[in-house]
Amino acid sequence: xxxxxxxxxxxxxxxxxxxxxxxxxxxxxxxxxxxxxxxxxxxxxxxxxxxxxxxxxxxxxxxxxxxxxxxxxxxxxxxxxxxxxxxxxxxxxxxxxxxxxxxxxxx
Amino acid sequence: xxxxxxxxxxxxxxxxxxxxxxxxxxxxxxxxxxxxxxxxxxxxxxxxxxxxxxxxxxxxxxxxxxxxxxxxxxxxxxxxxxxxxxxxxxxxxxxxxxxxxxxxxxxxxxxxxxxxxxxxxx
Numbered sequence: 001x002x003x004x005x006x007x008x009x010x011x012x013x014x015x016x017x018x019x020x021x022x023x024x025x026x027x028x029x030x031x032x033x034x035x036x037x038x039x040x041x042x043x044x045x046x047x048x049x050x051x052x053x054x055x056x057x058x059x060x061x062x063x064x065x066x067x068x069x070x071x072x073x074x075x076x077x078x079x080x081x082x083x084x085x086x087x088x089x090x091x092x093x094x095x096x097x098x099x100x101x102x103x104x105x106x107x
Numbered sequence: 108x109x110x111x112x113x114x115x116x117x118x119x120x121x122x123x124x125x126x127x128x129x130x131x132x133x134x135x136x137x138x139x140x141x142x143x144x145x146x147x148x149x150x151x152x153x154x155x156x157x158x159x160x161x162x163x164x165x166x167x168x169x170x171x172x173x174x175x176x177x178x179x180x181x182x183x184x185x186x187x188x189x190x191x192x193x194x195x196x197x198x199x200x201x202x203x204x205x206x207x208x209x210x211x212x213x214x215x216x217x218x219x220x221x222x223x224x225x226x227x228x229x
Contacts, residue, residue, distance in 0.1 A: 032214070034214075036216070043205075043219035043221055044154065044216070045219070046217050049215040050213070050214070050215075055215075087153065089215075091207075095167075098155075098156075099153070100153045101154075
Protein backbone atom coordinates (compact mmCIF):
# COMPACT_ATOMS: atom_id res chain seq x y z
CA UNK A 1 0.00 0.00 0.00
CA UNK A 2 1.10 3.57 -0.64
CA UNK A 3 1.54 5.49 2.60
CA UNK A 4 0.43 9.12 2.70
CA UNK A 5 2.06 11.27 5.36
CA UNK A 6 0.61 14.67 6.18
CA UNK A 7 2.28 17.45 8.08
CA UNK A 8 1.48 18.95 10.47
CA UNK A 9 -1.03 16.77 12.31
CA UNK A 10 -2.65 19.87 13.74
CA UNK A 11 -2.28 23.60 13.47
CA UNK A 12 -3.80 26.73 14.87
CA UNK A 13 -3.87 29.93 12.84
CA UNK A 14 -5.56 33.31 12.83
CA UNK A 15 -8.21 34.54 10.47
CA UNK A 16 -6.51 35.96 7.40
CA UNK A 17 -3.38 33.82 7.78
CA UNK A 18 -1.90 31.79 4.96
CA UNK A 19 -2.03 28.10 5.86
CA UNK A 20 -0.01 25.34 4.24
CA UNK A 21 -0.33 21.57 4.66
CA UNK A 22 2.01 19.08 3.07
CA UNK A 23 1.39 15.51 1.98
CA UNK A 24 4.11 13.06 1.06
CA UNK A 25 3.53 9.78 -0.73
CA UNK A 26 5.72 6.75 -0.09
CA UNK A 27 6.20 6.34 -3.84
CA UNK A 28 5.67 8.32 -7.02
CA UNK A 29 1.94 8.88 -7.60
CA UNK A 30 2.29 11.40 -10.44
CA UNK A 31 -0.50 13.89 -9.72
CA UNK A 32 -3.10 11.33 -8.70
CA UNK A 33 -3.96 13.16 -5.49
CA UNK A 34 -7.06 14.78 -4.04
CA UNK A 35 -7.70 16.98 -1.00
CA UNK A 36 -10.80 16.90 1.20
CA UNK A 37 -12.14 18.95 4.09
CA UNK A 38 -14.07 17.23 6.86
CA UNK A 39 -16.03 19.41 9.23
CA UNK A 40 -16.88 17.93 12.65
CA UNK A 41 -19.61 15.32 12.42
CA UNK A 42 -19.80 15.53 8.64
CA UNK A 43 -18.62 13.54 5.67
CA UNK A 44 -15.49 14.67 3.83
CA UNK A 45 -15.96 17.18 1.03
CA UNK A 46 -13.82 17.34 -2.10
CA UNK A 47 -11.82 20.56 -2.48
CA UNK A 48 -8.98 19.81 -4.90
CA UNK A 49 -8.69 17.03 -7.48
CA UNK A 50 -5.77 15.87 -9.62
CA UNK A 51 -3.39 17.70 -7.26
CA UNK A 52 -4.16 21.23 -8.38
CA UNK A 53 -7.69 21.52 -9.78
CA UNK A 54 -10.30 23.39 -7.78
CA UNK A 55 -13.60 21.57 -7.42
CA UNK A 56 -16.62 23.49 -8.71
CA UNK A 57 -18.05 25.79 -6.06
CA UNK A 58 -15.00 25.72 -3.82
CA UNK A 59 -13.63 29.17 -2.91
CA UNK A 60 -10.51 30.27 -4.76
CA UNK A 61 -8.57 30.77 -1.52
CA UNK A 62 -7.98 27.01 -1.61
CA UNK A 63 -5.25 25.66 -3.87
CA UNK A 64 -3.07 22.63 -4.37
CA UNK A 65 0.23 21.87 -6.04
CA UNK A 66 2.85 19.19 -6.43
CA UNK A 67 3.53 15.96 -8.27
CA UNK A 68 5.48 12.77 -7.75
CA UNK A 69 5.77 12.31 -4.01
CA UNK A 70 5.42 15.81 -2.57
CA UNK A 71 2.23 17.84 -2.49
CA UNK A 72 1.07 21.06 -0.88
CA UNK A 73 -2.37 22.36 0.05
CA UNK A 74 -2.77 26.07 0.76
CA UNK A 75 -5.45 28.35 2.13
CA UNK A 76 -4.42 31.85 1.09
CA UNK A 77 -6.49 33.71 3.70
CA UNK A 78 -7.97 31.62 6.49
CA UNK A 79 -11.67 32.10 7.20
CA UNK A 80 -13.61 30.96 10.31
CA UNK A 81 -15.58 28.40 8.28
CA UNK A 82 -12.36 26.66 7.27
CA UNK A 83 -12.05 24.84 10.58
CA UNK A 84 -12.01 21.08 10.30
CA UNK A 85 -9.68 18.28 9.33
CA UNK A 86 -8.02 18.10 5.93
CA UNK A 87 -7.06 14.87 4.21
CA UNK A 88 -5.02 14.05 1.16
CA UNK A 89 -5.92 10.89 -0.78
CA UNK A 90 -4.09 9.14 -3.60
CA UNK A 91 -5.66 7.17 -6.42
CA UNK A 92 -2.59 5.86 -8.19
CA UNK A 93 -3.43 2.25 -7.44
CA UNK A 94 -5.53 0.15 -5.09
CA UNK A 95 -6.07 0.32 -2.23
CA UNK A 96 -6.64 4.06 -2.22
CA UNK A 97 -5.26 5.51 1.00
CA UNK A 98 -5.66 8.76 2.87
CA UNK A 99 -3.25 10.82 4.90
CA UNK A 100 -3.76 10.77 8.64
CA UNK A 101 -5.35 14.22 8.54
CA UNK A 102 -4.46 17.75 9.59
CA UNK A 103 -6.76 19.32 12.15
CA UNK A 104 -7.09 23.05 11.60
CA UNK A 105 -8.25 25.38 14.35
CA UNK A 106 -8.70 29.11 14.60
CA UNK A 107 -6.62 31.00 17.17
CA UNK B 108 -28.01 16.01 -7.72
CA UNK B 109 -27.07 12.49 -6.70
CA UNK B 110 -27.35 11.72 -3.00
CA UNK B 111 -26.32 8.71 -0.95
CA UNK B 112 -27.87 7.39 2.25
CA UNK B 113 -26.52 4.62 4.43
CA UNK B 114 -28.82 2.35 6.43
CA UNK B 115 -28.39 -0.62 8.70
CA UNK B 116 -28.02 -1.69 12.33
CA UNK B 117 -26.08 0.60 14.60
CA UNK B 118 -25.08 -2.22 16.93
CA UNK B 119 -23.55 -5.54 15.97
CA UNK B 120 -22.37 -8.31 18.27
CA UNK B 121 -18.78 -9.56 18.11
CA UNK B 122 -18.22 -12.42 15.64
CA UNK B 123 -21.39 -11.53 13.74
CA UNK B 124 -21.75 -9.93 10.31
CA UNK B 125 -22.11 -6.21 9.81
CA UNK B 126 -24.54 -5.39 6.99
CA UNK B 127 -25.09 -1.92 5.54
CA UNK B 128 -26.92 -0.63 2.50
CA UNK B 129 -26.38 2.56 0.54
CA UNK B 130 -29.30 3.97 -1.42
CA UNK B 131 -28.56 6.16 -4.42
CA UNK B 132 -31.13 8.86 -5.14
CA UNK B 133 -31.34 11.61 -7.73
CA UNK B 134 -29.47 9.52 -10.28
CA UNK B 135 -28.81 6.00 -11.50
CA UNK B 136 -26.44 3.58 -9.83
CA UNK B 137 -25.86 2.22 -13.33
CA UNK B 138 -23.71 5.20 -14.27
CA UNK B 139 -20.54 3.96 -15.95
CA UNK B 140 -18.56 6.88 -14.48
CA UNK B 141 -18.73 5.76 -10.87
CA UNK B 142 -17.17 3.21 -8.59
CA UNK B 143 -19.45 2.75 -5.59
CA UNK B 144 -17.31 2.58 -2.50
CA UNK B 145 -17.35 1.92 1.24
CA UNK B 146 -15.03 3.88 3.55
CA UNK B 147 -14.86 3.80 7.33
CA UNK B 148 -13.55 6.07 10.05
CA UNK B 149 -13.01 4.99 13.67
CA UNK B 150 -13.74 7.71 16.19
CA UNK B 151 -11.03 10.34 16.18
CA UNK B 152 -9.08 8.57 13.46
CA UNK B 153 -8.51 8.71 9.74
CA UNK B 154 -10.29 7.30 6.72
CA UNK B 155 -9.91 3.72 5.52
CA UNK B 156 -10.95 2.56 2.05
CA UNK B 157 -12.82 -0.74 2.43
CA UNK B 158 -13.66 -1.61 -1.15
CA UNK B 159 -15.66 -0.76 -4.24
CA UNK B 160 -18.00 -2.14 -6.88
CA UNK B 161 -18.53 -1.15 -10.47
CA UNK B 162 -21.86 -1.43 -12.23
CA UNK B 163 -20.59 -4.52 -14.05
CA UNK B 164 -20.41 -6.22 -10.66
CA UNK B 165 -16.64 -6.15 -10.58
CA UNK B 166 -15.29 -5.63 -7.05
CA UNK B 167 -12.03 -4.63 -5.40
CA UNK B 168 -11.31 -4.92 -1.71
CA UNK B 169 -8.69 -3.62 0.69
CA UNK B 170 -6.28 -6.53 1.23
CA UNK B 171 -6.40 -5.86 4.99
CA UNK B 172 -10.12 -6.72 5.01
CA UNK B 173 -10.50 -8.84 1.89
CA UNK B 174 -11.18 -12.13 3.65
CA UNK B 175 -14.14 -10.63 5.50
CA UNK B 176 -15.70 -8.18 3.02
CA UNK B 177 -18.37 -8.57 0.38
CA UNK B 178 -19.78 -5.66 -1.62
CA UNK B 179 -22.77 -6.20 -3.89
CA UNK B 180 -25.11 -4.10 -6.01
CA UNK B 181 -28.86 -4.23 -6.63
CA UNK B 182 -29.62 -2.10 -9.67
CA UNK B 183 -33.38 -2.67 -9.36
CA UNK B 184 -33.32 -0.88 -6.01
CA UNK B 185 -30.54 1.58 -6.88
CA UNK B 186 -28.58 0.27 -3.91
CA UNK B 187 -25.23 -1.24 -3.08
CA UNK B 188 -24.36 -3.09 0.09
CA UNK B 189 -21.52 -3.99 2.43
CA UNK B 190 -21.13 -7.15 4.46
CA UNK B 191 -18.26 -7.47 6.91
CA UNK B 192 -18.04 -10.79 8.70
CA UNK B 193 -16.51 -11.88 12.00
CA UNK B 194 -16.53 -8.35 13.41
CA UNK B 195 -14.62 -7.28 16.50
CA UNK B 196 -14.45 -4.06 18.47
CA UNK B 197 -11.81 -2.86 16.00
CA UNK B 198 -14.55 -2.63 13.38
CA UNK B 199 -16.42 0.01 15.38
CA UNK B 200 -16.49 3.09 13.17
CA UNK B 201 -18.54 5.51 11.13
CA UNK B 202 -19.16 3.84 7.78
CA UNK B 203 -19.54 6.00 4.70
CA UNK B 204 -20.72 5.06 1.26
CA UNK B 205 -19.23 7.20 -1.46
CA UNK B 206 -19.10 7.54 -5.21
CA UNK B 207 -15.69 7.73 -6.89
CA UNK B 208 -16.06 9.39 -10.26
CA UNK B 209 -13.54 8.08 -12.75
CA UNK B 210 -13.30 9.98 -16.03
CA UNK B 211 -9.56 10.15 -16.53
CA UNK B 212 -9.30 13.87 -15.90
CA UNK B 213 -11.65 14.07 -12.92
CA UNK B 214 -11.20 11.20 -10.50
CA UNK B 215 -12.31 11.67 -6.91
CA UNK B 216 -14.82 10.88 -4.20
CA UNK B 217 -17.29 13.58 -5.16
CA UNK B 218 -20.41 12.09 -3.58
CA UNK B 219 -20.65 10.98 0.05
CA UNK B 220 -23.35 9.67 2.29
CA UNK B 221 -23.76 11.28 5.71
CA UNK B 222 -22.21 8.26 7.40
CA UNK B 223 -23.63 5.76 9.85
CA UNK B 224 -22.11 4.80 13.19
CA UNK B 225 -21.70 1.08 13.78
CA UNK B 226 -20.67 -0.18 17.20
CA UNK B 227 -19.47 -3.71 17.78
CA UNK B 228 -20.36 -4.76 21.30
CA UNK B 229 -22.10 -7.54 23.14
